Amino acid sequence: MDLNALANSTGEWLRASGPESDIVMSSRIRLARNLAEFPFISRATDQDRNEIERQLRERILQIQSSGQLQYINVSELEGIDRQFLVERQLISREHAESHGARGVAIDGREQISLMINEEDHLRIQCMHSGLDLAAAWEQINQIDDLIEERVTYAFHPRLGYLTACPTNVGTGVRVSVMLHLPALVITKQIEKVFRSLQKISLAVRGLYGEGSQAMGDFYQISNQITLGRTELDLVQQVGDVVPVLIDYERRAREFLVREKHETLHDQVSRAYGILRTAQTISSEETMHLLSRVRMGVNLGLIPDLAIPDLNELFIHTQPAHLQKLRGVELDTEDRNIERARYLRSHLNKPDGHGAEHN
Amino acid sequence: MKCQKCDKPATFHITELEKGKHQQELHLCEEHARLYLTQTEPEPGSQPTLAGALAQQLAVGQTAEELEKLDKKACPVCGITFFEFRNQGRLGCPHDYIFFEKELEPLIANIHGETAHVGKRPHRYAGGTAHKTELIRMRREMKEAISEENYERASRLRDEIRRVEEQTQQSPPE
Ligand SMILES: [Zn+2]
Ligand SMILES: [Zn+2]
Numbered sequence: 001m002d003l004n005a006l007a008n009s010t011g012e013w014l015r016a017s018g019p020e021s022d023i024v025m026s027s028r029i030r031l032a033r034n035l036a037e038f039p040f041i042s043r044a045t046d047q048d049r050n051e052i053e054r055q056l057r058e059r060i061l062q063i064q065s066s067g068q069l070q071y072i073n074v075s076e077l078e079g080i081d082r083q084f085l086v087e088r089q090l091i092s093r094e095h096a097e098s099h100g101a102r103g104v105a106i107d108g109r110e111q112i113s114l115m116i117n118e119e120d121h122l123r124i125q126c127m128h129s130g131l132d133l134a135a136a137w138e139q140i141n142q143i144d145d146l147i148e149e150r151v152t153y154a155f156h157p158r159l160g161y162l163t164a165c166p167t168n169v170g171t172g173v174r175v176s177v178m179l180h181l182p183a184l185v186i187t188k189q190i191e192k193v194f195r196s197l198q199k200i201s202l203a204v205r206g207l208y209g210e211g212s213q214a215m216g217d218f219y220q221i222s223n224q225i226t227l228g229r230t231e232l233d234l235v236q237q238v239g240d241v242v243p244v245l246i247d248y249e250r251r252a253r254e255f256l257v258r259e260k261h262e263t264l265h266d267q268v269s270r271a272y273g274i275l276r277t278a279q280t281i282s283s284e285e286t287m288h289l290l291s292r293v294r295m296g297v298n299l300g301l302i303p304d305l306a307i308p309d310l311n312e313l314f315i316h317t318q319p320a321h322l323q324k325l326r327g328v329e330l331d332t333e334d335r336n337i338e339r340a341r342y343l344r345s346h347l348n349k350p351d352g353h354g355a356e357h358n
Numbered sequence: 359m360k361c362q363k364c365d366k367p368a369t370f371h372i373t374e375l376e377k378g379k380h381q382q383e384l385h386l387c388e389e390h391a392r393l394y395l396t397q398t399e400p401e402p403g404s405q406p407t408l409a410g411a412l413a414q415q416l417a418v419g420q421t422a423e424e425l426e427k428l429d430k431k432a433c434p435v436c437g438i439t440f441f442e443f444r445n446q447g448r449l450g451c452p453h454d455y456i457f458f459e460k461e462l463e464p465l466i467a468n469i470h471g472e473t474a475h476v477g478k479r480p481h482r483y484a485g486g487t488a489h490k491t492e493l494i495r496m497r498r499e500m501k502e503a504i505s506e507e508n509y510e511r512a513s514r515l516r517d518e519i520r521r522v523e524e525q526t527q528q529s530p531p532e
Contacts, residue, residue: 036452036490043436043450045501119448141478148480152490156450160475162452166466168456171477198389201471228472323490 013109018130170227183252268296
């Protein structure tokens, strides 16, 4: 697969075509699976890893009916290309930073990714735009069935699918929804929301950037429990809570529009202004400002920008993407200059529109 | 008992048993237990995990000798010791769920609140195919035999592995 071509395109899940995509960025489901005849990764020898990689790669590439899956040998990639796949959410940070034989199969629409030799032998992931967990589940379930016809998964009649970490045993399912919740952050209600979610055993995580701080007001809600409930129950549990969060966020936005209109409009306009004029800008500041602008667009405060363009800017201004798009390696300082240049060129189009569509 | 960091009930009782460190007991709520784990300096090549922390709980109420004995318990298939699992929070092979069943059961119940899977099942699975896990053991033993330069044993194991591999490949889906 040509990663340079991928850098210029937009993943399906960024197109903001799914339901509630003003607030819900993406719906993602992943399954953890292991082959019965090999040790888990922590005890696997290099030879085991090679053999697991070979077998799974072959079986996965057999299932594609129309040649839509492409395989990337992650162990052979340069650091920047691995980082690029992480930013694209096609592989995990752990998978990028790990060592030994490993790879990922990706479909052209970037909805499906199959990671080989991550924490488990196989991790299947399906990602859709907006709140669309049912579609993601249907797709991932089908892929799992097709692979399962060709391999013997480690499975226990009582405990279910056996995983390297007991936190994933049973269904091996992680259902997550990424939400953009800037108004709950501004109105300082986000902590309260977290506490209530933890009570119903859902996990909340910030979207992490280069540092360790949650950035851009993006939060990921996912199930913690994987055993004792069916996959559909788990999908539903996460799915049920999302409309409630969307409602909270909308109410917080309405409150801001009603009670703090000038402050809000000012914040949004200043954020937009900085992004259009800055000469050097960090990835943290970019995320923060893009988040404000994104909310502003949703509230009709900025008429000439579209959400998909903004979603794309979130991804394209991250370190590895910038370098891939520019075609050169850049240090932090040069990246900040390049990021500002990229933002100016995409937010100051003569026709008043944002980023070009691909 | 209350969490040491907040007013919530402490559901996690963690005993730090690291060598050279003063033995320390921590009583934390789930949220702070997580926070504590992600803050502790990870061992090189391993990350602290919820499962690992929960396994630390087993230490509470056990004597030093009992714990030492438990820690030495090693899976006959992959060779992982309970100590290694406690440290890394990652198991070594599918057989560990059977071999360490007694130790894992309370952890699994603690994490999930349940101990029985009710979801999807593969059409064929390793339940009736113990020889699948046997492959893990034989491959490990072959590697050991080679490193001990016991080539006679290694070649016997290799033939055995081939035989089992062929068998498993031929067996149709159940
Ligand atoms: Zn606490
Ligand atoms: Zn084992």
